[in-house]
Amino acid sequence: MRVLLGSGGIRTEEQVKLYHDETANHFQGVDEVLFIPYAGADHDYYLERMQNFSAQSGIKLVGIHQSSDPIKAVEEAQGIYVGGGNTFLLTRDLHNNGLIESIRKRVRAEMPYMGVSAGSNVAGPTMQTTNDMPIVAPPSLETLNIVPFQINPHFFSGQTWKKNGDTFTPHHGETRIDRLREFHEHNQTPVLGLSEGTYLRWDGEVGLLIGGDATVFQSGKEPTIHASKTKFDGNLLPIN
Amino acid sequence: MRVLLGSGGIRTEEQVKLYHDETANHFQGVDEVLFIPYAGADHDYYLERMQNFSAQSGIKLVGIHQSSDPIKAVEEAQGIYVGGGNTFLLTRDLHNNGLIESIRKRVRAEMPYMGVSAGSNVAGPTMQTTNDMPIVAPPSLETLNIVPFQINPHFFSGQTWKKNGDTFTPHHGETRIDRLREFHEHNQTPVLGLSEGTYLRWDGEVGLLIGGDATVFQSGKEPTIHASKTKFDGNLLPIN
Numbered sequence: 001m002r003v004l005l006g007s008g009g010i011r012t013e014e015q016v017k018l019y020h021d022e023t024a025n026h027f028q029g030v031d032e033v034l035f036i037p038y039a040g041a042d043h044d045y046y047l048e049r050m051q052n053f054s055a056q057s058g059i060k061l062v063g064i065h066q067s068s069d070p071i072k073a074v075e076e077a078q079g080i081y082v083g084g085g086n087t088f089l090l091t092r093d094l095h096n097n098g099l100i101e102s103i104r105k106r107v108r109a110e111m112p113y114m115g116v117s118a119g120s121n122v123a124g125p126t127m128q129t130t131n132d133m134p135i136v137a138p139p140s141l142e143t144l145n146i147v148p149f150q151i152n153p154h155f156f157s158g159q160t161w162k163k164n165g166d167t168f169t170p171h172h173g174e175t176r177i178d179r180l181r182e183f184h185e186h187n188q189t190p191v192l193g194l195s196e197g198t199y200l201r202w203d204g205e206v207g208l209l210i211g212g213d214a215t216v217f218q219s220g221k222e223p224t225i226h227a228s229k230t231k232f233d234g235n236l237l238p239i240n
Numbered sequence: 241m242r243v244l245l246g247s248g249g250i251r252t253e254e255q256v257k258l259y260h261d262e263t264a265n266h267f268q269g270v271d272e273v274l275f276i277p278y279a280g281a282d283h284d285y286y287l288e289r290m291q292n293f294s295a296q297s298g299i300k301l302v303g304i305h306q307s308s309d310p311i312k313a314v315e316e317a318q319g320i321y322v323g324g325g326n327t328f329l330l331t332r333d334l335h336n337n338g339l340i341e342s343i344r345k346r347v348r349a350e351m352p353y354m355g356v357s358a359g360s361n362v363a364g365p366t367m368q369t370t371n372d373m374p375i376v377a378p379p380s381l382e383t384l385n386i387v388p389f390q391i392n393p394h395f396f397s398g399q400t401w402k403k404n405g406d407t408f409t410p411h412h413g414e415t416r417i418d419r420l421r422e423f424h425e426h427n428q429t430p431v432l433g434l435s436e437g438t439y440l441r442w443d444g445e446v447g448l449l450i451g452g453d454a455t456v457f458q459s460g461k462e463p464t465i466h467a468s469k470t471k472f473d474g475n476l477l478p479i480n
Contacts, residue, residue, distance in 0.1 A: 009412035041425040086422055128375055133419040134368050135426050137381045141374055154413040161401040161408060168401060168408055172249035172436055173394040179373040182326055185281040186375050196412055 001204035007153040008084050008117030009196025018211045023057035027079050034077035035061040038093035039085025039118040074102045084117030087130035092138035107146045117153045124150040147202050148234040155193030184219040190236040191217040207232040241444035247393040248324050248357035249436025258451050263297035267319050274317035275301040278333035279325025279358040314342045324357030327370035332378035347386045357393045364390040387442050388474040395433030424459040430476040431457040447472040
């Protein structure tokens, strides 16, 4: 398989360069990539913005929402890119357009898939490790299951801080680590917490971490931090 | 109606005192309050912790999970307190135990209801303005609808900051304001963003803000900030 999952939160010059390098490498030999903008509310606007950004990667995007038959668009696509936004919205529209099974089938048959943020969340068995607000109700939280673990994008450890003027004060909501521990009180699937600006390349058996560190959460165990270039198996156990 | 909704995030001495004052005032004349610990994973532990904390308010809590018939426990309760934790877990168990309608009926018949954090989220028509992770899938996102607006607890405006050692760096996930604007791209119900440590008293027609400010979000309008002691109607419009 050819799966590339990004955390999002790309801001520095170095992060932007890595984004374009990874995207170009991932879609090498693909003339046209099918873009799925369902995580945003305004599909035309989102497509245009991403077309401009992806031109720098040498990638041509076409919008699935401009096709009268989205399932056929997936069946005929040379590559798929699922953008970020709200994961509940994205998951609802993937289900309502009947795309879960068709995307899964194509990706398992070696079509390149790239997801960023919400687009990485839906690559796992469920979207249950999203950070997003449930602004709509999808018919199911089950997603593409093209990687056998869960993704938590925009991961960071520690407390949230608020800034008022020049003063920082702590926020007392649950930390990301609290939330993922709670996830494992009810679920067994391991979770990869991807720091902002990082990627996982997944070939169907081995995952390779690119651009920064990631934190692995296993049910009943302490989280572990892994550096860029770490390789993982499908249980998120590091491979030497 | 006698509804008291808290944001949570109570830490300072002043905030703790306000919590006990508001709780004592709200449950005046009530011998025993039915505590609903469903937002936590360990109901016995959670009950015990809250029994100890609430003793300082002069309140005696009994756990709904210790009753063989939770619907009957609600029907016979003199007051209900719904604690914080994970709103998806809480909503799932309220539905699965058939409690949505029975709690709503009792609260509409003047039984005092107090909710904190997740317990405030479920007081609105839906839990769709929670900050929590969907660690379980409730059968529906609809909730008690004992207040006609949505609650966003632990509200803060502005960006999230991370702390590494002594250095603060910005996090690039959506802000709370982004998330609530996205909510209003798909929903019309107004949202009350309660700052940590604040409360709303709701009598069925008028809401009174206590202990700090709150931010009101209306579909298609800019958010507005309101000081402690502001009164609101059911559309979250300030009352002079």
